[in-house]
Amino acid sequence: MPDEYDAIRKRLTRYERGLYFELGRARERGETRDNGWVPQFEIKTSEGTRILDSARTDGRGTEGVERKSGRVNERDTYFQLFKERAALESGQLTRSRWETVVGEKIPDKVRRQLEGLARDFPGRFHHEVVSRADALRAIQLGRSLASKQLELIRPYELDRADRARKRLDKIRETVRVRDTAIERDSPTRETAQRQTRELAESADHALTIERADAAAREQREAAEQTRARKAAEAAARRQQQEAAQRVAEAARKDREAARNGNNPPMTGREAADILIVNRPTPGLPPPLREPPSPRRSARGRDARERDRGVERER
Known part of the structure; x- marks a missing residue:
């Protein structure tokens, strides 16, 4: 049955849902720039680039956080967790925490991946399930913070x-x-x-x-x-x-x-x-394209040659 969390998410765009949830949870947990945290942190793994919602340096590696405010997409999350495992194995990620919301669907395949990472990397990988009341409070706080940033x-x-x-x-x-x-x-x-x-x-x-x-x-x-x-x-x-x-x-x-x-x-x-x-690609200038030069087809050349031959016979 829809609750207050569903109602507030319904009034927001997909981008706003994720942004406000991330801002609110990060503020509540002290993940601020003053404490060394940065958003959208990119690391290069052996399986490709992994972009973390929030991260900070931890010794020679990185501590990262990924947050999902709604239903978890199976295909997207599969690639994210695949790269995350590679980063944990190589030591690029020293610790990682994933947050999802109670009642929001997690595909079985993704759930098994989360459980496997927690089992294979004890103390380094943690899956935290956030209550809907806490998630609602985080979105409300995040929306307020985003509004204040515009001032x-x-x-x-x-x-x-x-x-x-x-x-x-x-x-x-x-x-x-x-x-x-x-x-x-x-x-x-x-x-x-x-x-x-x-x-x-x-x-x-x-x-x-x-x-x-x-x-x-x-x-x-x-x-x-x-x-x-x-x-x-x-x-x-x-x-x-x-x-x-x-x-x-x-x-x-x-x-x-x-x-x-x-x-x-x-x-x-x-x-x-x-x-x-x-x-x-955002941030890059669009490729320059020269207009096509006019060309004459072989069929057109043959037709013109026949016309000139007829003219000469006349």
Whole structure:
């Protein structure tokens, strides 16, 4: 029966479900950048590239975490666990933890893989099943964190800029009053001019500070946008790599089926994977293609030669 966890996931896209669950669980477990954790960490194994949801260095190896907020896809997860076993055997992965949610379907084949890894690598591989209440709390927390990350200007920075503007307005008003006093009382002109110059210098200093704050904010915004773009590109590349692996595996099975006299139809998933593989790779410029040069066919040349022969006979 659908519960509150199902309801909140239904209102989110597939990307948002995984992102918010990952952000919330990582924050609850202290897996932050300050503690050495980075998202979408890539390691090269003997069986191919493995991209971990979150990881940090652990001695000469890596400690990694993989989280599944919903139903576990059998084909994708098979390749992930296959590479993970190779990384554990080589020592590239010193420890690994997989998190799934109570009630979300795990195919029997994947479940046996998880149990086999936990049995073969005791103390290094752990499968943790998260309660639906904890998973709901993680998604709510992750959504809040994602929203706050979009607020790039911190409150104290806004307050500081507001104070600088108020100081500048006050200095400008003082200068205006001094200018009026100069016009009204000429004997004090020299003193007033000196004070005016000092106030103008203070105003210029305040304006310089304000501009420096604005420039710093722009740099932070640009850096955050770059990080967000790179994270999105890494996720898209990961999706494309996994789609390519699925396409290759499907092609191998089709060849085996053809040798046995079968011709299985293409599934919707395989068609979608082919479209994903054929997309431009995120982060790389699209290949340049020169327009085709006009060519003349042999048939056209023969026809033109016959026409010229007829003309000569005439």
